[in-house]
Structures are given as structure tokens and as C-alpha cells.
Amino acid sequence: MRKQSSRARNTRFRLFRLIVFSGVILTLGFIFLVSTVGSQKFGSLHKLVLESAGPVQEFVASGLRHFDTFREEYLDVLSVREENKRLWKELQESRALLHKSREAMATNTRLKKLLNFREASNLPMITATVIGKDPSMWFRSIIIDRGTNDGVVKGSPVTNGEGIVGQVFTVAPNYSKVLLAIAPSSAIDVLLQKSRVRGILKGTGALTYQLDYVLKNVEVEEGDRVVTAGYGGVFPTGLPVGVVTKVIRKRRGNFHEIEVTPSVDYRTLEYLFVLQKREQVGH
Template sequence: MFSKKKIINLTILLFFIFNISILIFAGKERDEKHGIGSLGLEIFSRIENLFSGTSMLVSDTWNLYFNLINAQKENTDLSRQIKEYKAMETSYIELSLENKRLRALLKFSPEIDSRYIAAEVTGRDSSKWFNTIVVNRGAKSGVKAGFPVIVPEGIVGQVIEVSNNCSKVLLITDRMSGVDVLVQKSRGRGILSGTGDKNCVLKYLLRKFLIEPGDHIVSSGLDNIFPKGLRIGTVVEAKKKNAGIFQEVEVKPFVDFEKLEEVLIIFNRK
């Protein structure tokens, strides 16, 4: 088998021999009129033209090659710049949204006689058994276990573990959570517990209180953890069993726990 390079060289050689042959035969017919010098001149003229054309072809080919290389480099540079601009745009949007949330958080002034600090959510419990988050404030910031955690929409939960620079917060949707609450309209009192799902359940609410869907639930302040009057959620459904003195109420929290990014930690006075 011939390589590509050998085939190309053989083709050029044959082409060259073919042109020489044509010139020789053409020269024989004109030999008597023009002489051998005319034939030689024509041969060298043809050869010169052949090599001149080949040289131009090679030059044009190299120019095209280098232009393609430059164009590819420019396209690569442009693609990199576009990716950088998109990354900058994404960062700008994230910073803008974060500033918007922080401004809303700072404008929110809970009517409580306590100090509070802002914290960023840095982690979540991924299991289905616990509903907790981790925030970037800890003992160095003065945070202690039992401190309430809130956002403008309502109560988030309470701090249960503290390290130097972060804290774990038990959400009100966790089964281990319990908040002393009031039905805002009827003033019925009960304990709000988590279900491990999105909604909570209000327990130990006496049957005598009239509860309707849409009624607001607020903190009572009697558990010495959450200040009185903080928003918690709305009534979805009230169930009165055939026997017993209590009714059970399903409550939808005001807080969207899937979207928590910043919170406020309240410093308890106790």
C-alpha cells in the first residue's frame, strides 16, 4: 500500500513529465521556424509558471491555515469571555437578591424587648426524620440553646445545639418541636407540634373554641421561649372526635422552610 505522501509526490512527478512531453512534441513542429532556443525558452517559461503557481498555491494555503488558526483562537477567547460574563451576571443577580432579602430582614422589626442578630442558613438535615437547619452564628456571637429563630413571615424554630461559629435550629415542623400558641380570634390555647411534613398540628385545644379555616395562630409567650404574638400559621382544618375534650387542628405555617436563606436569632432575656 502507498502512503498519501507517496501518492501526492508521484502525481506531481507524472504531471511534470506530462507537461514536458507536451512541450517537446509541440516544439518539434515549430523547430524549423523558431529553432531549438525558442523551444527551450518555452519549456522554461512553462516550468517557471508551474512553480510560480505552485508557490502561490502553497502561500495561499498557509495563509488560509493561519487565518483559520487565528479565527479558532478568537472564537475560543470569545467563548471564554462569554462564560465569564455569564458567571458575573449570575453572581450579580445572586448578590442583588441577597441584598433584597437582607434589606427586608433589616426593615423587619419584631415588637419584642430583646436583642437579635441576623444569621445565614448554611446547612440542612437531609433525612426525613429530622427537620433542622444550620446557621452561621454560634457561641462567639452570644447564641445559646433555646434562643428563638424567626423571619418576617413568622416563627422558624429554636436553637438546640451551639458550637463556636454555628448553631443547629429545630424547625417547628419537626416532630420533637412544641410551641405554646393561641388561636388569634377565639383565644383558644394549645401546643403546636410538627408532623415531619410541611404542616403542623395544634393539640390540646379545647372543643369549646370555635375554629375556622383561615384563623391565624400566634405564639402565646407562655413557654418562656417565644415572645408573645409572633406569627406562626393559618388553620387548614379542625377535627373534633366523637369523644374527648380536645380538638385537633391542622396548621399551615407562614414560613416556607424550603426557601430559608437568612434568619433572625432572638436573644432571650432569661
């Protein structure tokens, strides 16, 4: 019973102290308010209250300033992020436009070469576009969008503005297959342009030719140009074939080993010419 009575007295005492403390704080606040509103003079009590409240106000004001600074910096970061997104989008659009412009210029350059070749050669020909490729090593070939309905016949030579490409070996009404000159099964009569010596150009399956049957007593140098010989009536005489890039002179045997780099870039074939004979056109 004594313990319970003691606890009750302590609880009442704490409540009394809280009420007294609250009353003092309210009184001080009231005095401060009255002295501020009712008089322009600062008394001792006013100064005491001001000194007590000043640090609290300074702390609150400092916190508000930091909050405003943080908010402004955060808004600036958001603004910069949005600006970066906009600039990145504009950069991507500019790159796409630049790519289209470069592609248009490259296409224009290729078409100009084809047009110049057509005007300079004065040969009847059919314009064709490459629509497919056969990557097999032995039978390297491409498919073009021209066939018998367009006047293409089996055996027709195929060129572009840079030189010979190959020969038509399969024909359908609207499409044809062209055996590339770099195919190992291809063989073309050619001439060394400077010495006018004849040889047989064979494909290697890679992006080079092999020139066979050129005797050792013939002077051959790197950089010599190779052109079609015109024998057999397949390719006209003088069409560009390639350039000699390697000459191997062996002690044994009667012929040079000659490597020729094509004048045609087989990796970028797009537009071609299928050459026709005069009698085909007349017919």
C-alpha cells in the same frame, strides 16, 4: 560471453541516448535564454520553447497560488481559534462577575428583611449565623455561632425576617443548637390569625407543619395565616408561622386535619435572630 557483450552494448547505447537528450535540452534552454536576453523578437524556436515551458510554469504558478490560499486560510483558522479562546475566557469571567453580583444582591435583600424585622419588632435579640445542619428526620436542627458568652440561653426562640425558625435546646459557650419548628419533636402554640382560634403546630419532618386540635365547627380556609399565640412565654404573640395550604374535613373525629406551609424557607437559612426576654437583657 555473447550475452555479456550484448548487455554492454545496450548500456553504452542508453548512456549515449541520455547524453544526446540532455544536450538537446541544454541547447534549447541556451537558445531560449540567448534569444530572450539578446533580442526582443520572438523566433519560431523561441515560441516552440515557450509553448513547451508554458504549461509547466502555469502548473507551478497554480500550485503556488493554491499553497498561498491554503496558508492564508490556515492562518485565519488559527486566528479565529485564538479569538474564540479569548472570547470564551471573557465569557467565563463575565459569568463569574454576574454570579457574584446576584449573590451580593440576594444577601443584601436578606439582610434588609432582617433589619426591617428587628426595627419593627422592637424586641431584644442576638444576631446569629448558621454554621451547620443536622439532617436527621426526627431531630432536625441547626448549629449557630452564638452561645452563653453572647447571652443565648436554653429555650430561646429563634426567628428570621420571615417568621419563626425554632427554639434553642442546647447551649455551649460559643455555639448553640436550634431545634427547627419542622422537626417532629417540635410543638408550638399558635393562632389562626383571622378567627383567633388556638391550635398546636407540630413539625412533620418535611418542609410543612401539621396544625392540630382545631375543632370542626371552626371555619378554616386555605390561605389563612397562622401566627404564634404567645402562651407559655416562649414565643412573643403574633410572629408569622405560615399559611394554611390544605384542610381535610373527615366525618369521624372532632378536629380538622390542617397542613400549614412555613413562612420560612428552611432550605436557605443563613442569618437568624435569637430573641431575648427583657429580664435577660436587664440582667
